[in-house]
Amino acid sequence: MRSLPHxxxxxxxxxxxxxxxxFDRVLETGSLVRAANETGxxxxxxxxxxxxxxxxxxxxxxxxxxxxxxxxxFGELLGRRVKSLMAELRYxxxxxxxxGSGASGHVIVGTLISASAExxxxxxxxxxxxxxxxxxxVREAAMTQLFPALASGDLDxxxxxxxxxxLPLANAFALTHQVLFRExxxxxxxxxxxxxxxxRVSLARLREGAWxxxxxxxxxxxxxxxxxxxxxxxxxxxxxxxxxxxTNIGLMLDSPRVGLMPRAAATRFVDSGLLRVLADTxxxxxxxxxxxxxxxxxxxxxxxxxxACLREVCERASGR
Numbered sequence: 001m002r003s004l005p006h007x008x009x010x011x012x013x014x015x016x017x018x019x020x021x022x023f024d025r026v027l028e029t030g031s032l033v034r035a036a037n038e039t040g041x042x043x044x045x046x047x048x049x050x051x052x053x054x055x056x057x058x059x060x061x062x063x064x065x066x067x068x069x070x071x072x073x074f075g076e077l078l079g080r081r082v083k084s085l086m087a088e089l090r091y092x093x094x095x096x097x098x099x100g101s102g103a104s105g106h107v108i109v110g111t112l113i114s115a116s117a118e119x120x121x122x123x124x125x126x127x128x129x130x131x132x133x134x135x136x137x138v139r140e141a142a143m144t145q146l147f148p149a150l151a152s153g154d155l156d157x158x159x160x161x162x163x164x165x166x167l168p169l170a171n172a173f174a175l176t177h178q179v180l181f182r183e184x185x186x187x188x189x190x191x192x193x194x195x196x197x198x199x200r201v202s203l204a205r206l207r208e209g210a211w212x213x214x215x216x217x218x219x220x221x222x223x224x225x226x227x228x229x230x231x232x233x234x235x236x237x238x239x240x241x242x243x244x245x246x247t248n249i250g251l252m253l254d255s256p257r258v259g260l261m262p263r264a265a266a267t268r269f270v271d272s273g274l275l276r277v278l279a280d281t282x283x284x285x286x287x288x289x290x291x292x293x294x295x296x297x298x299x300x301x302x303x304x305x306x307x308a309c310l311r312e313v314c315e316r317a318s319g320r
Contacts, residue, residue: 010047015056020086020270021039022039023079024083024086032069057121059074085150088154094303095301103133107157108154109157110141112159112160112161116138117265123313124309125320131305134305143160143161150173150293155295156306157292160287161219161249177290178292180290181288181314182286184264185227186277186278187260187277188258188261188269188270188278189276189281190255191276202277203227205280207233209241210255211239211240212240212259214241218318226285227260240257291307
């Protein structure tokens with residue numbers, strides 16, 4: 001590292017915003033080739049920009065290996081700040097476009113299983129019907145990945161099950177959480193494997209079979225464990241741990257394996273004949289479903305339109 005400290009004025013004169021955009025793509029993709037494809041540059045041009053940034057800061061940003069471009073400690077430090085700058089650029093773009101037309105922008109949504117099957121698709125459909133020029137990007141992941149991304153500006157909003165207030169994750173970042181409704185869990189299985197089963201099957205009987213449970217680090221795993229604990233039952237022995245909706249449904253279609261799903265997420269698959277509800281749980285057993293935002297940042301116009309549609313979809317659903 002250089003012995004003389006950098007100054008904001010000196011960096012402003014040396015750095016080009018385009019360099020930081022390219023750096024962000026290399027950091028995100030871990031590849032010079034993929035970063036070149038995303039930015040419309042050649043690989044040598046991307047490599048040159050990385051070298052220019054390393055010369056400016058006097059420190060290596062990446063370690064080149066057969067696993068791709070791995071950020072150094074300084075590269076990770078710079079990356080956190082650059083991601084915030086990229087988020088601010090998106091916000092500026094949205095606000096300028098909204099000022100001019102009121103019907104464009106970009107909203108990046110992080111989602112969990114509790115919202116991805118019905119709530120989110122209906123919200124996006126309504127938003128696109130009203131403002132087709134708004135670009136919506138959806139990223140599905142565990143809450144432990146979504147909340148840091150939201151705090152850094154990589155996401156504009158997270159929709160899904162809200163963390164319980166007692167959990168460290170609920171207070172680890174400067175976020176606000178808005179409740180939309182209380183959700184319940186249900187036990188589901190592939191419809192063709194449970195044709196002859198009674199209308200409802202006891203949890204004790206189901207526990208003896210094959211299961212899908214949320215991964216241990218997921219807050220929804222706590223709801224699953226609480227369900228068995230309150231019934232006086234140990235967890236099933238034959239378990240697959242997964243948060244992937246497609247994987248879980250595929251497993252249940254191919255075998256008599258059962259899993260826990262939020263009622264709203266299960267409804268569409270039950271209505272289509274793919275899944276069958278085998279057992280219900282206490283109302284509110286899954287917890288609060290809602291959305292999370294950065295506490296220190298006003299949502300962009302595109303995100304505000306998305307939130308308005310989200311609330312309308314929930315209001316219509318509650319009035320059924």
